[in-house]
Amino acid sequence: MNNLKTGENLPTSRPKVSVYIATSIDGYIARKDGNLDWLQYGHTGDEDYGFKKFISSIDALILGRNTYQVVSGFNEWPYKEKRVIVLSNTLKEVREEAELFSGELSELLSKLHSENIKHIWIDGGITASKFLEAGFVDELTVSVIAMILGSGIPLFSVMNREHRCRLVTSQTYPSGLVQLKYEVIK
Numbered sequence: 001m002n003n004l005k006t007g008e009n010l011p012t013s014r015p016k017v018s019v020y021i022a023t024s025i026d027g028y029i030a031r032k033d034g035n036l037d038w039l040q041y042g043h044t045g046d047e048d049y050g051f052k053k054f055i056s057s058i059d060a061l062i063l064g065r066n067t068y069q070v071v072s073g074f075n076e077w078p079y080k081e082k083r084v085i086v087l088s089n090t091l092k093e094v095r096e097e098a099e100l101f102s103g104e105l106s107e108l109l110s111k112l113h114s115e116n117i118k119h120i121w122i123d124g125g126i127t128a129s130k131f132l133e134a135g136f137v138d139e140l141t142v143s144v145i146a147m148i149l150g151s152g153i154p155l156f157s158v159m160n161r162e163h164r165c166r167l168v169t170s171q172t173y174p175s176g177l178v179q180l181k182y183e184v185i186k
Contacts, residue, residue, distance in 0.1 A: 014109040016119045017136045019128045020054055021155065022143040028152030029125050034070045042145035044175040049143055059083065059117040062108075062131075064124030065091060066153075068098070083117070087127055105134050129157040137184045140165065146176030 022039055023029050030036055042049075061079055063071070065088035071078055077097050084098040085108070094100045101108055112120065122131050131137050142155070165182035172178050 024149040030153040064127030067124035
């Protein structure tokens with residue numbers, strides 16, 4: 001997958017692109033080994049923090065290789081009835097519920113647009129960073145869990161430029177989770 005510079009090969013029409021992700025207070029999305037066990041501390045009762053509403057709004061999900069490898073190890077595939085695309089230049093195959101893509105992000109978005117995909121969820125820190133860097137992310141929903149991990153996999157990887165955002169909503173929950181929704185300013 002090639003890195004795109006802003007304005008390079010941008011599709012003229014494309015689906016809406018959203019990042020929906022959880023992070024610790026200190027900015028980690030997983031432990032160093034990819035473990036997500038700490039996410040349980042963000043939940044109390046049956047609260048889903050708007051996830052069901054969000055996932056019902058998307059047509060497809062794009063995962064990075066690392067995120068895919070973590071979720072493919074779950075007992076149950078979490079993305080039933082959603083189209084899942086895994087970005088990787090190294091994987092040779094993915095499970096039957098998913099499809100593999102390696103290539104330009106702009107090509108993928110154009111392809112999905114031509115297939116009538118209207119809204120995409122991007123999951124994974126490196127993948128979210130690549131889509132942000134390419135200028136494709138429209139909104140970010142970041143759920144901050146009341147936990148400091150001290151180390152782990154960061155929410156965003158190093159990027160070559162700043163990305164201005166505008167806070168759209170913020171909501172607190174009894175568990176201590178704070179959910180922030182941002183619009184990415186183009």
